[in-house]
Amino acid sequence: GEEAMASFLSAPPDIAILDIIMPKMSGIEVCQQIKDNHLLRHIPVVLATALEEQDAKLAGIEAGADEFLNKPFDLNELKARLRSLLRGKDLFDELQKRYEELNQVYREVDQKNKELESLNGLKNQFLGMAAHDLRNPLNVISNFSQFLSSDLAGQVDEEHLGFIDNIQKSSESMLNLVNDLLDISQIEAGKLNLNLARVDLQDVIVHNMTLNRLMADQKKISLTFQCKSDTTFSVVDAPKIDQVLNNLISNAIKFSQSATCIEVVLVQRDEMLVLSVKDQGQGIPEHEIPQLFQAFQKTSVKSTAGEKSTGLGLMIARKIVEGHGGKIWVESKSGHGSTFTFTLPLRQEDMEAQLDVAPVVSQKKVSLKVLVAEDNVVNRQIVTRILEKAGHEVVAVEDGEQALQATESQAFDLVLMDSEMPKMDGVTCTRNIRRREQDTGVHLPIVALTAHAGDGDREHFLSVGMDDYLTKPVQPEALFLVIQNLGGTESVADGA
Structure with a gap:
């Protein structure tokens, strides 16, 4: 038995015929060692015995x-059994070969996947950087063209106002595309950040409808809202939900014929708010619906006025809603309109906790006195102009030291604080203000302005x-929502 085992290790045979009874090591022991060795276990083992005891066979x-x-062997039986075992071994060897080939392919595919993941990460990083760098100048073009259009109304002819309007619309279109690309890069990188706060969804809906009403009026489309829920508050990321609603409402307008109706409904079902x-548009072909919420997927239905789409909005909306613990879906049929629905969970305990710690502006009023601390002159001009157009009084400074001095000499209802400024950054300035408040007992709401989220x-x-905090470039809608959440006037959005 020992000699047989040594022979097998040095030169593995195609098949092993072992007598059960052998000196030093029995055939059963040799068989056990063969089957325990991963290099030999594929060898078929035949045990030969003259014993009739059942125990030997069981062993x-x-x-x-x-x-x-x-024993004694029947030659024909021996040949038949060996042929059968060798066929099995040949099959095993073939399977083993295929397994090794497949394993090699798997390793190569796994390596390629890792390389693709690395490239995808670099792509997302590049998209994020490019989108961020593009967003700032586009936002400047959009805002200043809007300011020009407003200031020059009645002073220049309609043709030149049309030129400004085209600049604004084109920059906004590019800005929307850049924002979508930035969102996609963050989503694919797993960095969808939700800044949750207690929000009245009814305000978000009405505000969004106000933003889209001009586009609806141009097509004579009626926008209506029904609130069928006793509860309209939820703990959400308000700008993100605003983004979802804007996508759904603007899409509805794009794909609706003139003189039709778009209805927005808010209801409560169990522990969910359903929007x-x-x-009454053209509807969506049934076979296109399953892919509708994937990236770069567009319906074959054409917009009624030639409006463009990136094919990213619904995918982003799905990720935002799912990030809140909700679901989004569509019910549609070609020629019979569409209903897009999404849910948001009601988190009563979160709402109660938020109520306990929610900061309150000193006094609710139509006009707020706002301190804007921002070292970038263009950003400072834009934020100042947005607030002033909404009826607020603005004091603008360019660094943290000036901001601290301003809060010592004047009373403000709100501070918009850039996080990175010369002389004194926004964080240090905020800490100094909070230390001073320990003596005065008066809380001054401070909102961070930051280039990165x-x-x-x-x-x-x-x-x-x-x-709270806002990402730059500051969008009017997000700014006014933050003011509302901090206890400011509910009518400020009307001035946007």
């Missing part, structure tokens, strides 16, 4: 024997004493 089976032969946008940014700003 052989437990050791892994493939066949048994009783739906129903249009990374993981933990909100928690960081809140931990140093800020009440």
